[in-house]
Amino acid sequence: MIGKVFAALAATAALSALAVPAAAQTAPASTPPSQQQPAGQPQDQNAAPLEVSVTGGVSEPMPIAIPVMPTAQVVDTPAGSTDVLGRQLADIVANDLRNSGLFTPLAPGKLRPVGFQEVNAPAFDYWGGTGAQALVQGFVRAGADGNLTVGCYLYDVFSKVELTRTGFVVPPADWRRAGHKCADMVYARLTGEGPYFDSRIVYVSETGPKAKRIKRLAIMDQDGFNHRFLTNGQAIVLTPRFAPNQQSIVYMSYEDNRPSIYVYDLGSGRPRRIVQNVSLTFAPRFSPDGRWILFSMAQGGNTDIYRVAASGGTPQRLTTSPGIDTGGSYSPDGSRIVFESDRSGGQQLYVMNADGSNQHRISFGGGRYGTPVWSPRGDLIAFTKLGGAFRIGIMAPDGSGEKLLTNSWQDEGPSWSPNGRAITFFRSTQGGSGKADLWMVDLTGQVERKIPTPLDGSDPAWGPIRP
Amino acid sequence: MMAKLSTTLMTAAAMLSLAACAHKPKQLPPPPVDNTGGMNTGNLPPSNNGQVGDATVPGSDADFRRSVSSNTVHFGLDMYDIDPEARTILDTQAQWLASHPNVRATIEGHCDERGTREYNLALGDRRANAAKNYLVAKGIDPSRLTTISYGKERPVALGSDDASWAQNRRAVTVVVG
Numbered sequence: 001m002i003g004k005v006f007a008a009l010a011a012t013a014a015l016s017a018l019a020v021p022a023a024a025q026t027a028p029a030s031t032p033p034s035q036q037q038p039a040g041q042p043q044d045q046n047a048a049p050l051e052v053s054v055t056g057g058v059s060e061p062m063p064i065a066i067p068v069m070p071t072a073q074v075v076d077t078p079a080g081s082t083d084v085l086g087r088q089l090a091d092i093v094a095n096d097l098r099n100s101g102l103f104t105p106l107a108p109g110k111l112r113p114v115g116f117q118e119v120n121a122p123a124f125d126y127w128g129g130t131g132a133q134a135l136v137q138g139f140v141r142a143g144a145d146g147n148l149t150v151g152c153y154l155y156d157v158f159s160k161v162e163l164t165r166t167g168f169v170v171p172p173a174d175w176r177r178a179g180h181k182c183a184d185m186v187y188a189r190l191t192g193e194g195p196y197f198d199s200r201i202v203y204v205s206e207t208g209p210k211a212k213r214i215k216r217l218a219i220m221d222q223d224g225f226n227h228r229f230l231t232n233g234q235a236i237v238l239t240p241r242f243a244p245n246q247q248s249i250v251y252m253s254y255e256d257n258r259p260s261i262y263v264y265d266l267g268s269g270r271p272r273r274i275v276q277n278v279s280l281t282f283a284p285r286f287s288p289d290g291r292w293i294l295f296s297m298a299q300g301g302n303t304d305i306y307r308v309a310a311s312g313g314t315p316q317r318l319t320t321s322p323g324i325d326t327g328g329s330y331s332p333d334g335s336r337i338v339f340e341s342d343r344s345g346g347q348q349l350y351v352m353n354a355d356g357s358n359q360h361r362i363s364f365g366g367g368r369y370g371t372p373v374w375s376p377r378g379d380l381i382a383f384t385k386l387g388g389a390f391r392i393g394i395m396a397p398d399g400s401g402e403k404l405l406t407n408s409w410q411d412e413g414p415s416w417s418p419n420g421r422a423i424t425f426f427r428s429t430q431g432g433s434g435k436a437d438l439w440m441v442d443l444t445g446q447v448e449r450k451i452p453t454p455l456d457g458s459d460p461a462w463g464p465i466r467p
Numbered sequence: 468m469m470a471k472l473s474t475t476l477m478t479a480a481a482m483l484s485l486a487a488c489a490h491k492p493k494q495l496p497p498p499p500v501d502n503t504g505g506m507n508t509g510n511l512p513p514s515n516n517g518q519v520g521d522a523t524v525p526g527s528d529a530d531f532r533r534s535v536s537s538n539t540v541h542f543g544l545d546m547y548d549i550d551p552e553a554r555t556i557l558d559t560q561a562q563w564l565a566s567h568p569n570v571r572a573t574i575e576g577h578c579d580e581r582g583t584r585e586y587n588l589a590l591g592d593r594r595a596n597a598a599k600n601y602l603v604a605k606g607i608d609p610s611r612l613t614t615i616s617y618g619k620e621r622p623v624a625l626g627s628d629d630a631s632w633a634q635n636r637r638a639v640t641v642v643v644g
Contacts, residue, residue, distance in 0.1 A: 209625075210622060210625045211621060211622055211623060211625060212621070213620070215620075236617075236620055238584060238588075238620070239584065239585065257615065259588075259615065259616070279592075280588065280589075280592050280615075280616055282585060282588050282589075283585045283588075296585070296589065298588070298589050298592035298593075298616065300596055301547070301592060301593040301595075301596035301597065301600075302593075303589035303592065324586060324589040324590065324593070326585050326586060326588075326589055327583075327585050327586070340586065342586075346545070347583075347586055370582075370583040370585070370586050371583050371584075371585065384583050386581075386582070386583065390583070409627075410580070412583055412584065413583070413584065428580075430627040431625070431626060431627045432625040432626060434580070434622075434625065434627070458584075459584070
């Protein structure tokens, strides 16, 4: 079973974006006629540019129409019949865009069926009457080689022009990824931001009573689908993080009652202990180039930050303060590390160079600060602010511009979306049940939602965009 | 041909139903298991470990717990110093350990839920080591004592209130034979 799954994962390397017109040339007459406009053609100069602001204040989400994607020929595939897939793919695109908080997909009742020949010749007059400002059309085709081709077209309804298009060829097992890639294309084109929907989250699945909670590593798509457990719950596992190449996960486990950091290989399903320590090692993080693992080691009550080659070897000590130094996170260029330390009394945030030099404090607000994470864009650091309640916040790497994004009893452990525009974290409830769930918030703090998981969850870590 | 087509259809139907509920776990999680290992949650009535009938095996954890004033010492918020009350308790532990020179013990450090997960792992390590260092100062060979931090992962009191938090900030000495 595992082998089969990983064969499918390996096959995702075959997923590639290709221009739809090129695909159309090799296709029979059932393909929509090749559009006269190449992808990326400048839009009508007279029309106001259609765009969405990600970081602006409160703005109305953009109405967008995403009708069912037609298929010229209904074919049964291992992923399902192509006409059913066309409906499901439109749903994936609509859900992703809705979840970003920036778009309001039209209600199904306002949508009309789109004929195959209409995919690249939209009925703009109809869509203009629905209030939609943007229109996403697409098609599904089963190829003779067993792969699925999904075409994805974005139109400006008022200007009546095509804004962009892409085709995706996926093995049937990865059919949902074509929907996420289509949503990413729309999001990126209309916001100017990087994509983030075709990505995964690794986290700690939790179940059982508060005093004896069973914790398992689990992995899923960012929308909660394709959920899979990685460990069986016999040992406590905590704080997973993706390797930059997404082929492994670094985490902490209580295996054999020796709490230590491990690397879990997603291909083989095997964990490997990284440091042959006699004392506690925890808080592991990959460097952006994947060559190093940053971690904390506690010895005799003192905790410092170290780094070790991802392949193993002798750890190199980076901090020497007598306090607790932990929670390190690399800047995206790998040159600096943000971490937390209680050397001044309570937990505060510090930045140092990657070799441990130039350690300086950056957080000076009231209360304590922990779990810093550098944004993949480099412009912000997310953290947990402790002051009675736990809240998720952001600040610039120099400590300026602090802003709190959430307000609940206990929100902890932020992790950035691949484009640095959203943050996932876990929210715990008070008292005897003490359950935790995964949540997402955008940089405005306005868009907040729960991520569906089969059981409870904590320590979500968002992976990079998938290739 | 007909047979082949229906097989394909059935496969497709099966895949479709899978796809329709793909947000549910594809395989059910394994049944919950006791993953506490040798951990002792502290302040609980002695278990049957080490007991044969009414007789307690000398040198066992049950013997230890019957003989000392407590197997658990507590700490203030964000603190790890051994206060006078903890000293009294650890003195009885040191006494018992001194009279059973062949047993080893693990000291577990725990925290309340008001710290972040990783910081609490380090804080639990501090507390376990504070208790260990006290026992060593009282003459116990450090090679007999190991420490393990559970951070906030294994509370003994489940409430989110001062009384529960005070119980959870603790170091528990467990005799491992």
